[in-house]
Amino acid sequence: MTNIQDVAKAAGVSTASVTRYLAGQTIRRADAVKQAIDELGYRPSHVARSLKTGRHDSIGVIVPDISNPFFAALVKGVEREMRPHGMQVILGNSDEDAGREEALVRELSQRTDGIIMAPLTENDEIPLALMKTGIALVFVDRDISSGPDVDRVLVDNASGVRQAVDHLVGLGHTRIAAISGPLDSTPGRMRHEALLSSFEHHGIAADDSLLRIGDFREASGRAAIQEIWAAPQRPTAVFVANNLMTTGALTALMEMGVRVPSDLSVVGFDDLPLAALLDPPLTVIARPDVDQGAAAARLLVERLGEPGQPSPAPHPTQSLVLPVELVVRGSTIAAPALPEGSPA
């Protein structure tokens, strides 16, 4: 590859002048430099520049599962927001693996100016190490329990769950099953806690045979619903704490011949791209996904400033909580009349 020295020589100037030309400053022999660059096909080495300046003009996004439509949409939001600021967006997919997440954080923290990430668990120590390196950090969708103040963008998980339970109770359901997410992840914990407190608020006794903890992946949704359906007393409705587990649960229900909603009402957290086309159309708690990514990107830009500009003064961290919304479709209907002999 040709380097800045080749260009300088070809144009008959010093490397400093080429640098100045590259930075948009006016130099006497601009034409000659431009010509030399074109003829040699010169591209400045990003690596060398980063080494000298310490800047990268790019940010990283680390998500647990890029094939989850929610995270894919989130990434889109980040990119859309970043593009006009002239920053590259680099993606990392941890595949729900702590080791891989750590490797990505190490890698991207050296190649980017800031990182937007959804940490795997609330005990995740990795981001703490990140903060010490001075890189800008924004948490999105997930949080960690300990550690320093960090910008974050969450959604109102508690409100969503409350809306869902209110909706089911309003339809007469009292035996409500739930497939929750990992309790050491922010959305898993918040949704589960909100569920229990909603149950309590409505005077519904929590029945352990109807409560399952999954791992937010499809297979665990399948397994959980099978266990729940084998419970001594079956539920009339089920709440599933995320999109992939909902997919798994629906698949298993179809295979088991359980009809939704006549045998079982289903409400899921997270909208699905095809939720309206399912049989029946799925009732869900929808939340902003693209917007959540965009919001995180905005927080990061506020901290980093534009490429080429001096960084803005540090300011206090911000926490955003975006609203969610219950979308009632066809998968939830009134509870069947109580069988004889049941408690009132």
Place this chain on the structure above:
Amino acid sequence: MTNIQDVAKAAGVSTASVTRYLAGQTIRRADAVKQAIDELGYRPSHVARSLKTGRHDSIGVIVPDISNPFFAALVKGVEREMRPHGMQVILGNSDEDAGREEALVRELSQRTDGIIMAPLTENDEIPLALMKTGIALVFVDRDISSGPDVDRVLVDNASGVRQAVDHLVGLGHTRIAAISGPLDSTPGRMRHEALLSSFEHHGIAADDSLLRIGDFREASGRAAIQEIWAAPQRPTAVFVANNLMTTGALTALMEMGVRVPSDLSVVGFDDLPLAALLDPPLTVIARPDVDQGAAAARLLVERLGEPGQPSPAPHPTQSLVLPVELVVRGSTIAAPALPEGSPA
């Protein structure tokens, strides 16, 4: 940040010895170096290392749309294959934008040792420039028409389309509509050409009012099916050339009150994560997605070798074509009896 000099000083050795320790060679004062590294929290600068060695120990993947489940799965395959080789996978999402694709190529070609990409169009000039820089390149799912030999992994588009048309004709359909993809993209062109040649093979006249070219995105599937349904003579079946356009078409059909499959049989290219749960379950041409990514990764590894090892000798480029398979579900049924007066 602490650098290698700090470590060397703290351990009472030269920087060269620290480098050697880092590279796994045996040095006399290994304990002291290890201790210094731990105490100072030293992490070697990836940027500086890359500048000196020219290696990055990471690869890039550039896709047109990460929120397309097919590409998300493909990325997963790449990562799964790369992980045991100790290479980082960095993602870029061009969002179907040529300018953004170019920026990503420039960016990632300077940060990675090789790139797996699905070029936007077959006329894409960008990868050609890439080849000149000497970086390893693998095309996946899409190809470019001109230019040097490149490793590539495609699927058997023609066979898939043929299977779909054979299936529809076997069910008695003769008025078959199609929503094709962009003709300047490899899958768009190959599927469209295979469609026309299958029509010809079965003696079906191509009716322009039933053939639409979309852009592989959901909105264009919606628009196309609306136009098709407004044709003077409606079709009894439709073939849709990819997953997102199929989603769009199904949504529009539902909104228009067209019943699938009784009013219209539907077969789509690409399986959907929820295809089996749709109403009706969707007949599709399924293809390996994760495997396609994994195959591309394998080709790249063959060219790059393991990190820390010398690169293997150059070898001729390879082209893989993976098989596809028609999955018959519920969205295709026998054509209705011909209305009176129709040509036989």
Place this chain on the structure above:
DNA sequence: GATAACACTGGTATCGATAACAGTTGAGGG
């Protein structure tokens, strides 16, 4: 004509690591 201000210029140290090279040490053999 001297002086100041301005707009540029090139030389060079530097970012943080690696690798080539030229020592230095200690063990073992004669």
Place this chain on the structure above:
DNA sequence: CCCTCAACTGTTATCGATACCAGTGTTATC
């Protein structure tokens, strides 16, 4: 005791760009 060899060591140039510093020329002002 000297020599050879193996195993390790430090010094230094280098990757490709940037930024500081100290000029150099031109123009404007008195």
